[in-house]
Amino acid sequence: MAVDTIPETEPSPSPIAPTRRQQFKLFRVYNHYRLVVSLVLLGLLLVDPENFYSRFRLLEYYQAGVSGYLSLNVFVGLIMFAGFRPSQRHITLSILLDILVMHGLLFTSTGITNGLANLVIVSVAAGNILTPSRVGTFYAALAAICSLGISAWAFITLGEPADDIVRAGSLGILYFAAAFVLQYISRRMMRSEALATSRARSIAELEKINQQIIQRMRTGILVLDRYGSIRLANAAAEELLSGASAEDHAHPEHLMILPQPLKLGLETWLKDPRKRVEPFQPSPTAPFLQVNFTQLDEERGDHILVFIEDMSKVTQQAQQMKLASLGRLTAGIAHEIRNPLGAISHAAQLMEESPHLDQGDHQMLDIIRRHSRRVNGIIENVLDLSRRRPANPDLLEIGPWLEEFREDFLQTRDDSATSTRISLEIAPDLPPARFDKSQIEQVMVNLCDNGLRYSQQQIGEPRLHLRADVTDDGERTYVDVRDFGPGIEPGERSSVFEPFFTTDKSGTGLGLYLARELCEANQAHLSLVVDDQPGCCFRITFAHPGRMI
Incomplete structure (x- = not known):
């Protein structure tokens, strides 16, 4: 799905301002509204021209204003369709131009009593939604000044009733009320959206971290349904069960069929969750594996979480502890053992040089030498275990x-x-x-x-x-x-x-x-x-x- 991209160099939006993408979407909707309004105004001129001739003050200017407004909105729509992304100053200029154009149409038509005055409220409201800041208050002030100016001009020069000035003042109050209310609502919405976006970003980052941790764990993890189909498998599980590479851990096709011992263990556990599954080998050359099952969702019980442990690691740790203790003991008594062992070997060599030995004596000396070498070998091997260096791969x-x-x-x-x-x-x-x-x-x-x-x-x-x-x-x-x-x-x-x-x-x-x-x-x-x-x-x-x- 294609999405609008934002340049990486763009600064982070403030918590109470819409992002560039939000502004673009809202302004595009607003421009569609302006197109509809300009088309309706132009259509009214074509539908009932005689009525307009008799009522409008400056009909030619009104017609030119409506045609120019429609042309401007069509042009803006075309360049946005071509990929243009308006900046903040473009949006501000558009709102100001709308307010001035609407008041110009009011001035050339029947004045403040015209229904176009209600469209000014929409422009002020749109400006406060797109820019919920002090500029929004300026939109309301400009609209109020323009409305009062038109009413005052009509009262002084044309002798219009003073009620139009009162109506203009009421509209000014509506402008400011709309501005303050929408600024408050917009700021609350922007703060809520910013908080939701921040939390969503934190959740996404936490999900990535968890995924990295799960994939790098040496413990195999599977998520199964009740029928044994694999929904998720980390790299360790794929390697332990099927030998699949760690780079293919995102594709569980390697493990679509569970090894038969694991499938039998799942069936046994489903019948009796308290029963422990016996260790098994997925292949003759693979290590013994120990599996543990648990419900992923205790209420629904739709998915089952499987932990797979390499039993050779546990056995190895136990043997290492045993041999480490033996190694420390051997290191402590190696000197005490080797001295008498060396004396025994040397005495055997001296006895072998004696000319008075029969065949039985030579056999006994051979036993002494062989077992002396074996004891010395055992000591050397156990000492090697205790001082083995780490791997340098x-x-x-x-x-x-x-x-x-x-x-x-x-x-x-x-x-x-x-x-x-x-x-x-x-x-x-x-x-x-x-x-x-x-x-x-x-x-x-x-x-x-x-x-x-x-x-x-x-x-x-x-x-x-x-x-x-x-x-x-x-x-x-x-x-x-x-x-x-x-x-x-x-x-x-x-x-x-x-x-x-x-x-x-x-x-x-x-x-x-x-x-x-x-x-x-x-x-x-x-x-x-x-x-x-x-x-x-x-x-x-x-x-x-x-x-x-």
């Missing part, structure tokens, strides 16, 4: 970065690059990702080391397959690290990211936990991909590149 292209990582990783391997086989598959046109390069490389090193070790145990050679592709929504990139080992038992898949959980007797159980922690710090998600392929596959799904960390 950069926007990177996944393809070149993954190729560079593969080359650097193969060069740092103890065995030759020919014995370690790491195949690489990169899809074209991958979206960039925002992450801390050193932290994600640490995650990749951990996953690759584990994968090569398990592949060596299963197929007799260290072998991996790295794959970079785009998610189903086409907005985010993920990287798969697939090994060729024995895989993970179904009963253990839900525990692989828990701290101190390991299937390797020599492992500390903190590697995958640390890897997921680093991914979460970069707003990426590390998950275990369950499929029918051999071995084990871990997937790093990066956040949308437009999402700031």
Whole structure:
């Protein structure tokens, strides 16, 4: 819908003055009124000319005044139709001209007794509506002076009765009364409109602020009807449920169909609002989500507000609190543990040099060395948790970065690059990702080391397959690290990211936990991909590149 624009350089209107747009609309209505009046006056001349010839004082001047008044109003209407926006001085000049023209027509017709005197009241009233200030009082004063002057002139020169002077005085009183009343009413209306406009602007600004807050919340928010149709969804809800980009949050078409677990949870809640919905996964690689329902309107109950929480955040916070306490404890006793641990390791080395050891003694020494290294590794990993630095993300292209990582990783391997086989598959046109390069490389090193070790145990050679592709929504990139080992038992898949959980007797159980922690710090998600392929596959799904960390 087209609207009249106001220049940005225009000063703000005062609380008791109409805005430029209001003035333009009111003046356009007033000009339509003037056109109608001038056409009626011209029509009366054409309908009954003989009657006018006998009654009017200066008929030729009256006819010229009516024709000129009509021409002026037609001209003003045409230039306004062409886009002209009258300023305040143009409006003031028009009102003054109307008052003078009307009194000129009174002067050339039958005097103050003519019905045209009533039209002067309309012009004074219009002037006070368009400019409710001291200028409006000047309109009334000018009209009163002109009416009294015409009556006095007729009384002195033409011998008209003195009653016309009394009538002119009464009209003057009406002019001032109309001016004062309309000024008061106009000012009250302008103040009310200014207050309403100010409140509307404040409400609009508050709505924008609320919208920005809702869209930037990490908690997903949905507004549903009783049939499960989505009426509103913020960016976090779209990302948690369907992986849609944050830039498309204004278009809820991505979520027209709710995930089946969420739909079942809604039906359960509608039957029993006191029952809590169990956490669910919208997809195998997505985190567990917890939803809560509430009525948006308690009286009508037409809409339902849904809060979606990422359970991995809650679990992560609980684990962080546990490991933070453990980290502080470990930092305090690390020195006390490492001293006797170093003495044990050194004593084991000295015993190994003795020529009087049999095979059983060597096996015992090997157990001592392995478990000493494991204890030292646990201490190092827990200390790393307590002193981990914040992420420093950069926007990177996944393809070149993954190729560079593969080359650097193969060069740092103890065995030759020919014995370690790491195949690489990169899809074209991958979206960039925002992450801390050193932290994600640490995650990749951990996953690759584990994968090569398990592949060596299963197929007799260290072998991996790295794959970079785009998610189903086409907005985010993920990287798969697939090994060729024995895989993970179904009963253990839900525990692989828990701290101190390991299937390797020599492992500390903190590697995958640390890897997921680093991914979460970069707003990426590390998950275990369950499929029918051999071995084990871990997937790093990066956040949308437009999402700031």
